[in-house]
Amino acid sequence: MYTIEAEGLEKEYRIGLLSKRRVKALRGVSLRIQKGTLYSLLGPNGAGKTTLVKILATLLIPDAGWARVAGFDVAREAVEVRKRVGVVLGGERALYWRLTGWSNLWFFSQLYGIPPAEARRRIRELIELVGLQGWEHVRVENYSKGMKQRLHIARGLLNDPEVLLLDEPTIGLDPAAAREVRGLIRRIVAEGRTVLLTTHYMAEAEELSDRVGIISGGRIIAEGSPGEVKKIxxxxxxxxxxxxxxxxxxxxxxxxxxxxxxxxxxxxxxxxxxxxxxxxxxxxxxxxxxxxxxxxxxxxxxxxxxxxxxxxxxxx
Amino acid sequence: MNIVYHARVIKAVAVRDFKIRITYIPWIMNSLLQPIAWTLILVYAYRSIMGPGSSEALAAHGWAGDPVGFLILGQVLLSLFNALNWRAGMAIQRERWYGTLELILQAPASRIAVLAGSSLFGLVDAGWASFLSALAVIALTGATFNVADPLAAVASILLAAVGALSMGIGLAGLYVLTRSAGPIAVAIQHPTRFFTGSSFPLTILPAVLQYVGYAIPLTYGLEAVRRTMLQGAGLGDVGPLLYRLLLLSIASTMLGVAMVRWAEGVARRNGWLHTF
Structure with missing residues (x-):
């Protein structure tokens, strides 16, 4: 059973408001990811990884093709997809730095319609899962990069998602922090969630993935288990x-x-x-x-x- | 269930904005002091140029009453709009500055509930600052008011605030489409000051410019508040003004909501959500 399916996805960006220059980010990407597995999407800069993740997260509408996440179409049933997907976009931003970790998680829990008592329980669990006990009531601006990234992951798991989309979750982290995040990802997959991971770090993909896809120039050019891709x-x-x-x-x-x-x-x-x-x-x-x-x-x-x-x- | 969910989103957004706001003490001081400073500048400019005849000059334009009160009400309501321009108007745009816009839009929450939460906090935040600064200027200048119908005065103030809020929401759809929202928001403040007649009677302007003024909800709010608080007007007198204010406010809010929805669709098609 596939939790993520995509067929013939195409996406083109216009550069600037008035410019006629266009960049083709995806050129007919098809993808199938089985439930409860971790799929790594590898590709050079500008290959189309983030575009694909954003389409699956309902943040972008494809020009052609279709995609279904957790059984729902990302373009026509976006709200249903959003309820079932957690997204962790790379980088340090995307958190309210002037708020505490707890306040950040509380705010997003309410956006996902989690009842208050359940939200409090869930936030406590997630704080523990990502190892931020003792830091939850400290403003995020005082967190290290690794702590911010772990808070991002906790936020991505707030709605108990069937699918977690991780866009370069270890980018910019020191080796120890990256290792902690990888351990966290392993635990998330062990819970039975489906994870799509984009990364530049091959060792990370090799270590974590059930399957990998290599995307280049907006096309998936190789796919399989890490061993199969090496044999290709x-x-x-x-x-x-x-x-x-x-x-x-x-x-x-x-x-x-x-x-x-x-x-x-x-x-x-x-x-x-x-x-x-x-x-x-x-x-x-x-x-x-x-x-x-x-x-x-x-x-x-x-x-x-x-x-x-x-x-x-x-x-x- | 949906109503409870929307209410929780509105509350969460308003509480979040409050928590962020109180970490910026200089901003809070500024929102209190700026209306006081501006009003005092206007009061002393009037006094220095017109001397003791300023009351007669205003009366000639249909504004019998204390000119200082006229200026205070104009400046305070304008400050309320300016604050809402930045809070309700920038509700979506601010998420882009924080880098959280994509996460907000990736959540299943209603965008309108998010906008409403930010607007609600904006109204409370701007409201108390405007109220306190008005009290301070009244105390400093000894301005006098003539309120014959308190209900009419309260209704006028509330509807003027709704008008200012509706303008903020109306602008939210415009701001989300551009990366230059900050400069545009600044640029909008000054024509608003001019066309709403916040610092002078609108009738002093050529007729064609007065039409522009009467397309702005705040203009009606200002006039209704001034009539009820300076000239002792009752609900019957300001009813037509409030009716037009309400209609324009509804139109502005609906336009803003439609624009925000449309802008999200455009941004999702073009990949503009993440651009800063």
């Missing part, structure tokens, strides 16, 4: 670490169509290739000819990040 690109990841004359290893990487990363004086050439032996032979032969010394050779399965880069054509 085929081949193996080869990493060869080299030292030698400055710049020579980078030139070699360019020649072979591979990526090069330098740390101190060691440059690592990396590429996802079909025939790893042939590639290694080529690198070793060229390295010898250019006076480079081989420090390490590693062959492994590509990570989700490497699959992402290969599929989307590299970092933007």
């Amino acid at each position: 690109i085929g081949g193996r990841m080869v990493l060869v670490s080299l030292t030698g004359p400055p710049g020579e290893a980078s030139r070699l990487a360019a020649l072979l169509g591979a990526r090069a990363r330098s740390i101190d004086r060691v440059t690592t050439i990396e590429a996802v290739v079909e025939d790893e032996e042939e590639f290694i032979d080529k690198v070793l032969g060229e390295a010898l000819r250019r006076g480079l010394r081989v420090r390490r050779v590693e062959v492994r399965e590509p990570s989700l990040e490497e699959a992402f880069i290969k599929l989307t054509g590299g970092p933007r």
